[in-house]
Amino acid sequence: MAATTLLLLSFALNLTVVLNDLLIPLVAAAVPIAIGIAILRYRLYDIDLIINKTLVYGGLAAVITAVYVLVVINIGALVGGSQRLWLSLLTTAVIALAFQPLRARAQRLANRLVYGKRATPYEALSQFSEHLSETFSHEDILDRMARILAQGTGAERAEVWVRAGQRLVLASSSPPAAEPLTPLVMQNGTLPEMQRDTIVPVSHAGELLGALAVDKKRGETMNAVEQKMVTDLAGQAGLVLKNAGLNRELLARLDDLRASRQRLVTAQDEERRRIERNLHDGAQQHLIALKMKVGLAEGVAEPDSKARAILAQLKHDADEAIDNLRELARGIYPPLLASDGLGPALRAHSHRVTVPVELELEDMPRQPREVEGAIYFCCLEALQNVVKYAQASRVTLRVWLSDSTIAFRVEDDGKGFDPAAVVRSSGLQNMHDRLEALGGSIRIQSAPGKGTVVEGRLPLQA
Ligand SMILES: Nc1ncnc2c1ncn2[C@@H]1O[C@H](COP(=O)(O)OP(=O)(O)OP(=O)(O)O)[C@@H](O)[C@H]1O
Ligand SMILES: [Mg+2]
Incomplete structure (x- = not known):
């Protein structure tokens, strides 16, 4: 019994030692890993850029050191003393030549690691500036702006709002809105209240022309780099929104013009119908009544008398007048139509x-x-x-x-x-x-x- 207890005790003691040996390094490693995940996942403390640069230059230093060690020390030991200097000079030259392509590759790799599939804020901005000089329709360039804004900030939703008079209209969003949003009313020429994480006004020559708005995923916030990217994009967007606003105004005026022409044509037709009805119910009825009275007078006049012949002529003239009037009314607005x-x-x-x-x-x-x-x-x-x-x-x-x-x-x-x-x-x-x-x-x-x-x-x- 005592032996068993002793055995169990020593087993428990051993286990604790083994666990301690394993646990401590595990915990020690887990802490920085957890910090790393938190930093990368939630982009804490604006650390993107630092990690990015550290990855690029750390990686480069590691590769260069490895090449140098491999070539100069290992191969140098084989070829011997006098050749060693040449070898180290040659290696330095090769490393100098390969530095730029290597750096580009390391940068791409670091971008992929830090930003994932989305563009870096810098890439997003330069993409937008490049395409600004190309000729896009206004709708295209606003869509592009929304897309770049979303990509550059990793936002869940990015919006481009354009001012139209005293209202703010959603011109484009990424992803596109399922239903058109109702325009917002501006307050004394300032931006209206909007429930978005970040809203940056867009102005040109002191005139407020619209806004860029960004919504991040729940629990994420914009870091300083992303914030700066939105501000820089807003700076470039002034001229674009100015043109888009003018275009919109022009289209609205064309619509107004078309509507007023339509109202004129409709009013003209209404007027034609009114005249036609007046002719039919007024002048035409009078002429018909007149013709009937002439017919009555003709009936009572002496047969073969001069009066009867004149009355017959009058009846014929009244018939012609009625026909003419009908023809006129038809030309103005045909009742059959x-x-x-x-x-x-x-x-x-x-x-x-x-x-x-x-x-x-x-x-x-x-x-x-x-x-x-x-x-x-x-x-x-x-x-x-x-x-x-x-x-x-x-x-x-x-x-x-x-x-x-x-x-x-x-x-x-x-x-x-x-x-x-x-x-x-x-x-x-x-x-x-x-x-x-x-x-x-x-x-x-x-x-x-x-x-x-x-x-x-x-x-x-x-
Ligand atoms: N079917 C056609 N055949 C030959 N010439 C035509 C024909 N239709 C129009 N034209 C020519 O086009 C011209 C313009 O026509 P339009 O209907 O605008 O004016 P109009 O008939 O001269 O005057 P309005 O229609 O105001 O009484 C005419 O003067 C005629 O020379
Ligand atoms: Mg004609």
């Missing part, structure tokens, strides 16, 4: 054209009033030009739907003209304005002796 749509209205009109018209009208659902009006009046003007100038033997009118557009084509086999040489009068100009105002376009193909094709398109609202 309002009630039955494009197909029936164009078909009815084609019967009144003095040149034979071949119709190819695709069946289609009713379109918004301004779309039907634009296509109808453009076709009418093109047909009228054929009658007035083309001396054509026939004309084809086609209206069809394709790829969410409505299109028309008026083609004649007449004498044609040179579109570049003729002065556009209000006819062609109105067609152009009407279609453009609704986001469409017109194309005129013609040459003397070759006939004329007028083709227009309008996008259909989804």
